[in-house]
Amino acid sequence: MSKIDQFMSGRLQERKDKLSIRNLSTNILPVDFCSNDYLGFAKSAELKHLINTALVTMHDYPNGAGGSRLLSGNTKFTEETEQFIADFHLAESGLIFNSGYDANVGLLSSVPQRGDTIISDELIHASIIDGCRLSHATRFKFHHNDINDLEDKLKLAKGNKFVVVESVYSMDGNIAPLISISNLCERYQANLIVDEAHATGIFGTNGRGLINQFGLTDRVFARIVTFGKAIGVHGAIVLGSKNLRHYLINFARSFIYTTAAPIHNAVAVRSAYQYLNKIDHQLIHQKIALFRNTLKEQNINAIDSESTIQGILFSSNEAAKLAAANLQSKGFDVRAILSPTVALGKERLRICLHTFNTDEEIISLVNHLKELN
Numbered sequence: 463m464s465k466i467d468q469f470m471s472g473r474l475q476e477r478k479d480k481l482s483i484r485n486l487s488t489n490i491l492p493v494d495f496c497s498n499d500y501l502g503f504a505k506s507a508e509l510k511h512l513i514n515t516a517l518v519t520m521h522d523y524p525n526g527a528g529g530s531r532l533l534s535g536n537t538k539f540t541e542e543t544e545q546f547i548a549d550f551h552l553a554e555s556g557l558i559f560n561s562g563y564d565a566n567v568g569l570l571s572s573v574p575q576r577g578d579t580i581i582s583d584e585l586i587h588a589s590i591i592d593g594c595r596l597s598h599a600t601r602f603k604f605h606h607n608d609i610n611d612l613e614d615k616l617k618l619a620k621g622n623k624f625v626v627v628e629s630v631y632s633m634d635g636n637i638a639p640l641i642s643i644s645n646l647c648e649r650y651q652a653n654l655i656v657d658e659a660h661a662t663g664i665f666g667t668n669g670r671g672l673i674n675q676f677g678l679t680d681r682v683f684a685r686i687v688t689f690g691k692a693i694g695v696h697g698a699i700v701l702g703s704k705n706l707r708h709y710l711i712n713f714a715r716s717f718i719y720t721t722a723a724p725i726h727n728a729v730a731v732r733s734a735y736q737y738l739n740k741i742d743h744q745l746i747h748q749k750i751a752l753f754r755n756t757l758k759e760q761n762i763n764a765i766d767s768e769s770t771i772q773g774i775l776f777s778s779n780e781a782a783k784l785a786a787a788n789l790q791s792k793g794f795d796v797r798a799i800l801s802p803t804v805a806l807g808k809e810r811l812r813i814c815l816h817t818f819n820t821d822e823e824i825i826s827l828v829n830h831l832k833e834l835n
């Protein structure tokens with residue numbers, strides 16, 4: 463075995479020993495409590511029809527973009543889609559990236575400079591951490607959703623200050639205290655960046671997100687909205703000023719040095735946003751309420767969350783994996799989230815609720831959770 467193979471096998475063995483090894487699986491279980499397809503858009507026949515109809519009217523569109531947005535990959539349709547989405551979220555402007563990962567890496571690595579300070583919640587998504595790592599700015603973490611700790615860190619910050627939070631946290635499902643955070647940012651002249659990946663489509667009028675719901679659209683420096691979760695397709699947009707958009711076009715390397723998504727991706731995104739205006743926005747909240755109320759009736763402890771993301775805590779990778787395997791054997795697609803993805807001792811079942819989960823499925827899942835407790 464070569465030296466590098468020995469190294470890789472050693473690292474993999476460490477993961478196996480800690481029961482945290484990851485493997486790809488094509489085994490799809492019948493009852494989805496795992497995907498981020500909260501509104502069922504990814505599998506919606508109605509949305510598929512809308513997308514196909516829109517594509518038919520766009521004669522001669524190429525199969526691929528043939529280059530980055532700065533070369534052959536830009537189209538009028540993509541730019542109109544960006545403005546359409548920005549208008550929907552009440553933002554001045556927007557720039558589409560190939561994924562939320564790319565959007566966060568591009569934004570965080572290009573805007574904060576050496577001598578500036580980025581302060582992010584300790585539970586912030588890996589894509590934001592990676593963006594910060596590529597930046598030369600100083601980075602502080604503050605305790606999860608802890609306003610006092612954020613203020614302590616703001617007092618230490620130098621240069622241009624950036625506070626980065628998620629409106630709905632991807633692993634805990636809880637909501638950031640956005641109004642207090644925004645007030646603090648104003649007091650300390652910090653720029654607020656909010657990742658709305660798991661709030662988009664779920665909160666705010668017709669799914670405009672929590673920044674919209676809390677009336678903070680004029681008080682954020684940038685928002686990241688992703689299309690791969692409730693919107694059911696793929697890609698992401700950074701919303702902000704026209705100046706920010708122009709800056710990112712010039713300096714965000716994950717935007718510049720990559721092939722643009724093909725035009726049918728922009729068509730899918732635009733169609734999904736049009737579809738957002740046609741659905742019943744109460745239904746997902748009824749499903750969340752049913753799950754939470756049934757948990758309460760059964761005396762099951764869960765992470766406090768009003769969102770589509772719910773968490774039942776276990777004390778080790780082994781316990782979380784065992785619980786997941788038990789539920790999977792009954793047809794529920796529920797996944798264990800293991801350390802190091804979450805902190806040691808905070809391993810959990812991450813349960814995602816969807817509009818297409820029937821009431822019977824939700825009640826039956828909780829009854830099975832009760833047996834595990």
Ligand SMILES: Cc1ncc(COP(=O)(O)O)c(C=O)c1O
Nearest residue numbers: 561562563587632657659688690
């Ligand atoms: C909070 C958050 N931001 C960004 C991303 C990345 O988005 P995408 O899947 O489009 O790369 C995710 C997805 O895992 C996420 O949960």
